Amino acid sequence: MRPWISALFFCSALSAHAQPVQKTIELEWEEVPNASAYVIKLTPIDNGSAGQPLYYTTPEAKLSEQVPVGLYQLRIRSRSKEDESFSKWSDPIPLEVLVKEMKPISPADNAVIEAKNKLSDNVTLSWTPIEKVKEYTITIWTNDAADKPFTFKTQSTSKVLAVKTGRDYHWQVNFETSNDISYAQTPPVFHFTMIGPKLIKPSDIKIGKVNDEHVLEWTAHADAKEFKNRLLFRFLDEKDFKPMKEAATSTGSWNVGKLPPGAYRFEVNARAPQRVDSDKSDFEFSVKPTESELFRR
């Protein structure tokens, strides 16, 4: 009984050999009852003429082997368990072993994309074209819904999708070649993160005093969840500020304690998960001694 080749699988990994370029192929076919082994014959076709065939033997109805890149004629026959006799060769089918390495064009792998809108934005997935592909199938999923991927088909090498902000995405592209044989490879998985737009920077910064301690306060946009604060100091006769203290706060205020006389510079950024940090706001002020502190001396 001749084996019926129903599906062919190619692995996209390149071998490390220098010459010739080899690719791992994975073949599966329907089992033949009472077959003890199968013989696979790959005859290279070069400009219409046949070359020296490659033979492989396997006890199962599948094969995984490294073969040089090129065009082949594939035929398979089985060997009977009972009398060790071989069946006739299967009808020849063309087999193309190609370097099918796909790379993402956009977004770049592991890219962090700033969305224009707060909740979602469009992203264009595009990749390097592969020869003789009839159709591409894009699969995309998030970290928290890996078991519920979305699938899209396209004949072009790009696809625009609307994605939500604040998520990590994974995507891969499968393809079907232009001959009638479906090639499925184990494509690489690419990643990108969609984050919300840049936060609005804090404003209306002022310095006040509560119980003899200095408190900095500012107005923050509702989206800000945390603030990165820095206080710098210089003596009045100096030019450059030097870092004095840093802290993160969750509200628009920071008690910096009783500050000694001198000149100060306060810098603050607003932050939120999956959002771009705001631009830095800064505010300069000076602290003077009180009348009683100065005259006490």
Add this chain to the structure above:
Amino acid sequence: MEFLKPVAVALTALALAPTIAGAANRSAPAWAASQDGVPYDPREKLIAEQAKSLCNSTDEYIKTLQFLRTTKEILIPEASARKVADKVARGCNGAAERFEKILLLMKSSGLSDPKSLETALRFSSYSPDVQKNFSEIFSRAFLAEFFDYDHSTAVALAFELSRDYEGEPAHVRDDFIYLAQLCKDGKEMDLPSTTCSEYAVKVAKLSALFPNGIRSPFQTLYKKLREDRDFGMDVKTALDFTYRILKHGPRAPDNFMDAYAYGMKESGLALGRNQALEFAVRMARNSYIGKTPPVIPAAPQVKNAAMD
């Protein structure tokens, strides 16, 4: 015996001479008494004059070094502290105290250690009046409760009215303190703080034109312009006129008042109020000879050797 007479006279003179010399040492003879009857010893006066130029340098050195070793306001290595104490000692008596006061003042205001030290060293060689003026004027110019000037402006003003001031330092100091308090209180001079501080500085600088400073002439004139029914000016106008008159020196207020009265009188110039005021200001302007009103310089002091 006539030939013996001259000898007797000579002996008498000899006998008297030691007495006269002794009198000079023990009590002044009548011809050497001072005008108030106190015995006048020219040598003692010279000794007293010399004493003004003498210094207890070791005392100043020790005080300075002790201060630098114990103060927490500034950390300075022992070797540097000794060099500083050496320099301060050259400022003569009181130098250690001047140094300490200015150092603490500058540190409290927010200056760095090196700059505070540099300023304090300078003041150790200045006179006590210069240091005191600087401290009082800088404090009031700098503090937020008073004029709230930035540091460099406050320092510049303080130097102008201390080290670089021609007139009597005590007068300008007291005048400045008085005017700064007026601005702070806001009762007599109810002006925005910037306007008030600028005005106060302007008036304080007139102190050197007046024998006892500007405070009393200012109070008198301002009160008259505000309360006299001949004038009855509002605060801003009264302050403006007060300055315009006082800047022409100690004769100006009287010239102004006399000229105004004469200008308003029927038998005088019979002017209207505004014209009379203009006339009075014109007369006040002519209260001195020369281009600028004459300044009364400070009383001569013994110059500190380090100031040269």
